Amino acid sequence: MTWDEMAPLLVEATWQTAQMVGWSTLFTVLLGLPLGVALVVFDRGGLLPLPAVKTVLGVVVNVGRSLPFIVLMIAIIPFTRLVVGTTIGTAAVVVPLTVGAVPFFARLVETALREVGADVVQAAQAMGAGRTTIVGKVLLPEAFPGLVAGLTVTVVALIGYSAMAGTVGGGGLGDLAVRYGYQRFETLIMIVTVVVLIVIVQLVQSLGDVVARRLSHK
Structure with a gap:
């Protein structure tokens, strides 16, 4: 395969990967941030101690983290189809991601x-601040550098997950590497795909x- 043939495929696959990672990052923050806050607030000694609720949330989180992504992606196929109406393509991959x-x-x-220090x-x-105020104006702002670092790690993980999704027709750079680099033995496109992922x-x-x-x- 020549570079002229490869370039359009690479651009399209990179854009698909960006879409998958971008949308899944947005939904991950919208769902994961309040869940992480709840794990702290509901813990013993937290702002609103509810140990039973915290335990349930902790179990759910641990189960979700323990499943390999490829297994999770297959296991929730019915849910993915329910949400987006299909199980293949860029939109479908956002759900398991x-x-x-x-x-x-x-x-x-x-x-x-x-x-965040307990003294804060x-x-x-x-000073009479309520729970919501403490979370919104004390905990989150004080933890912001750590939250950004955690989000960075999460985005990097999502890039890896999105590449893995290519094995089941998820689109993106992973799909390009599987269809051309592996199945058609196009070694060059496999190498270029890996380099692009590393650069990203x-x-x-x-x-x-x-x-x-x-x-x-600051």
């Missing part, structure tokens, strides 16, 4: 929030590190 990333990100959110929370309580991961990680460092200095 989100389901797989939410518990992962939730744990990172929990870790970041637990690093106690000071807010002493490096860019995401570098950007996340820079943002986290600047927030920490």
Whole structure:
């Protein structure tokens, strides 16, 4: 395969990967952030101690994190079809990507929030701040550098998951590598695909590190 033949395929696959990772990142933050906050707030000694609820949430998160992505993707095929009406293509892959990333990100959110000093929370309580105010104006802002770092790790994981989705017709760079690099023995396109994935991961990680460092200095 010549470069002129490869370039359009590579551009399209890269765009599909960006769509998958972008949408799944958005949904992961919308679902994983409140879940991570709940794990902290409902814990013993938290702002609203509900140990039973925290235990249930913890079990759900642990189960979600323990399943290999390829197994999860196959296991929730009926749910994926229910949500988007199909089980193949870029839109369909967003569902398992989100389901797989939410518990992962939730744990990172929990870790970041637990690093906020107890004295900061106690000071807010002493000033009469309510639970919602403490979460929104104390915990989350104080943990923001850690949250950005956790989000960066999650996005990198999603890029890897999206490549894995190519094995079942999910589109993107993984699909390109499987269909052309593996099935048609196009070694060059396999190498180029791997290089593009590495470059994307490096860019995401570098950007996340820079943002986290600047927030920490502030």
